[in-house]
Amino acid sequence: MDTPEEAEFSAFVEQRAHALLKTAYALTGDRHAAEDLVQTALAKAFSRWRRIDEPEPYLRRMIYNEFASGWRSRRRQAEVSVPEPPERAGNRAMEVDTALRLLLRDALRALPPRQRAVLILRYFEDLSVEETAAVLSCRQGTVASQASRGLAKLRELVPQLDWSPDLVEGRH
Amino acid sequence: MRFEQLLxxxxxxxxxxxxxxxxxxxxxxMARGRRIRRARRVATAGAAILAAVAVALPWTLLSQKDAAAPSPAAQPTRTPAMTRTELPGGWVVAGVGDQVLDRATNEYVLMRKPVLPAPVGNRILVIDGPESLQLTSVRGADPVTVDPAGLVGTFNWSPAGDRLVGGIxxxxxxxxxxxxxxxxTGAISKHWIDHDRHDCSRCDFTWTRDGQEVVLPIADRSGGEAEERVSELQLFNAGTGEPTRSLPITALPAGPFAWSPGGRYVVVGPPGTSEGWQLYDTTTGQHRPFPYPAVWVTADVLLATKNGKVLTLTPDGTVTATIDVAAPNPGMITFGPPR
Structure with a gap:
């Protein structure tokens, strides 16, 4: 029979694991890696479950941190080949957007984990520099520099994208 | 299409x-989480002992049985045969392995639990798993419970044995x-630091020799997070939490007595190991290898341990004497100054 702690944890996993997996998948771009990342975070969370007041923010932060730090030492993924982009102009806007998304997806996967985590937190989760630094337990200056480097790399990999000047400077 | 929208x-x-x-x-x-809990209980006890205030050196590991299966507050169980050995300058072995010196009787008392003895005085910190901390006298008198909420890292006794510092x-x-x-009393005074200004990776705190300041290693992240490098030491007022000064030293002292009596020199190194130690001149940042983690007895004499024996050294690292303290059950050792 489950203890109350185990029952509560199981219910949380039942309700929220899928959402956490989506976050992990956005970071890793790989289903198995995402499952591994989430299970690692869940295991650590369970080990101190009684002390955690709000599990989901705690888990999300752990997933980002684990990805940005612990995963650094793992073997880097092979560089993803970038397909030849279609012409930007023309009346096939939808197809162009689809191609750009594919390009951006591959370009994101080519970034180092910390830069990828910073960009996803800043531009997908829409967190401020301060909030991103808090999630990743690092300095705000580190967030800014990692974002800047990540954006520069994306610009290089996806030059077809509409890059606004303020974005290149970094958002605060 | 704009970047943010496309992302x-x-x-x-x-x-x-x-x-x-x-x-x-x-x-x-949950299965992995339970393994982490078990490992953390052992590691927490071990880390605390390793960070013992004077200097703690690994002779053998702590009793895994005790650490993995904690029970209520530790009580001394019997008085073993180990006797007090006088060390240079009147220093003593305040604790070794599971034995702690009762300065009132000059007897060593056997502990059933991992404990962290104060270098001076009669108090011990009983570490009964990550969620149970208790302060008592060596023989279990005057126990007070310490609320572990938010406490992290290792604990270090002040040089006078009247306070402990830990991370939060x-x-x-x-x-x-x-x-x-x-x-x-077990009362806790919390001091938050500006983490943006004082960025730590291993956020472990220890003391200066006069007990007026606590010391934090500042992270050098140039080699990546996993490198755990230290760029300098930042000191804070132990009473107010205000930052006081920084020193060009790239590792954490094991405790307050790792500082020379005048505070000019300090022996630092990687915690939990007996290799890679350095002696720093705090005024210049100049440093050189030092053969052992050690405590300063006087400006000319240091103490260290090797193979269960106590060594006396000069500041240049030369061993001048070997003292057998006749520990029947070697473990971690804590040196303490005279009362």
């Missing part, structure tokens, strides 16, 4: 591909600081 759509598209978790995720996570964190919003724990 949103790209990630939405990606996350939409992620199917539901496979069955048994909760059970697998808060999750939301993220904060880091240190807690000064009163050895008599």
């Amino acid at each position: 949103q759509e790209t990630i939405d598209e990606m996350t939409g591909e992620m199917t539901a978790p496979r069955a048994g995720l909760a059970a697998r996570s 964190t808060q999750k939301e919003p993220f904060k880091v600081g240190f807690a000064v724990i009163d050895a008599r």
